[in-house]
Amino acid sequence: MVIKYTEKEMELLARLMRAEAVGEGDLGMLMVGNVGVNRVLADCLTFKDITTLSQMVFQSPGGFTGINSSLFYGNPTEKEKQLAERVIRGEYYYPATNALWFYAPSKGSSCASTWWDQQLAGKYKNHCFYNPDPGVCEQIH
Numbered sequence: 001m002v003i004k005y006t007e008k009e010m011e012l013l014a015r016l017m018r019a020e021a022v023g024e025g026d027l028g029m030l031m032v033g034n035v036g037v038n039r040v041l042a043d044c045l046t047f048k049d050i051t052t053l054s055q056m057v058f059q060s061p062g063g064f065t066g067i068n069s070s071l072f073y074g075n076p077t078e079k080e081k082q083l084a085e086r087v088i089r090g091e092y093y094y095p096a097t098n099a100l101w102f103y104a105p106s107k108g109s110s111c112a113s114t115w116w117d118q119q120l121a122g123k124y125k126n127h128c129f130y131n132p133d134p135g136v137c138e139q140i141h
Contacts (some may be wrong), residue, residue, distance in 0.1 A: 002090040003040045009053035013037075014076035014084035016057050019066030024125045026083060031096035031124055033087030036064075038100050044137040047100065053088075095122025098140050099129040 005013075013036055021028040039047045039056045046062045049055070057067065066072055076084070096102070101118060104126045105111060111120050111128030118130040132140075 001088060003037060003053070003088060005053050005088055010081060010084050010088060011076050012057045013053050013088070014080040015072050015074075016064055016066050017084060018076060018080050019069040019072035020064060021127065022071060024127060026079075027093060028125055028127060029080070029083050030087055030091065030093050031099075031127065031129065032102065033084055034092055034096035035099050035102055035129070037087050038096075038098065038140045041139045042100060042132070042137040043139055045100070045132060047137075095124060095129045097121070098131045098137075100132055100137065100140070101130040102127045104128070 013033060016036060017029040017032045021032045024031075036053065036056050039050050039059075040053060042050075047056075047059075050059060057064065099121050101115060103115060105128060111123050113120050115128065115130045118132055121129045121131045123129070
């Protein structure tokens with residue numbers, strides 16, 4: 001386990017992963033989970049005061065649009081909870097390994113080389129993942 005969590009927080013993460021990336025399959029949801037866990041671990045930038053999964057999920061401003069989706073509501077499935085537990089235990093998936101941000105560009109568009117002045121780490125299906133500059137967030141590098 002790389003971060004402390006409660007059962008309720010693990011379920012929140014599972015719901016967020018579903019809302020943000022169910023169309024990207026298990027691997028896409030795992031990568032979204034990586035970004036969430038990284039935000040809890042990173043004591044830097046706009047995540048300096050984010051120390052729990054609950055704070056990360058509901059961070060405002062700077063949080064996730066998935067919390068406004070109908071997919072966010074409702075109990076997570078057992079499989080979704082298992083996926084959330086995997087990232088909480090420290091499984092990482094490239095290109096989200098050190099990422100703190102992601103977005104889905106409009107259909108037919110490619111990933112911007114930088115987003116909010118952060119470097120593109122890579123793309124998986126329809127999500128572009130971005131890492132902080134080296135040395136900025138040492139907890140996740």
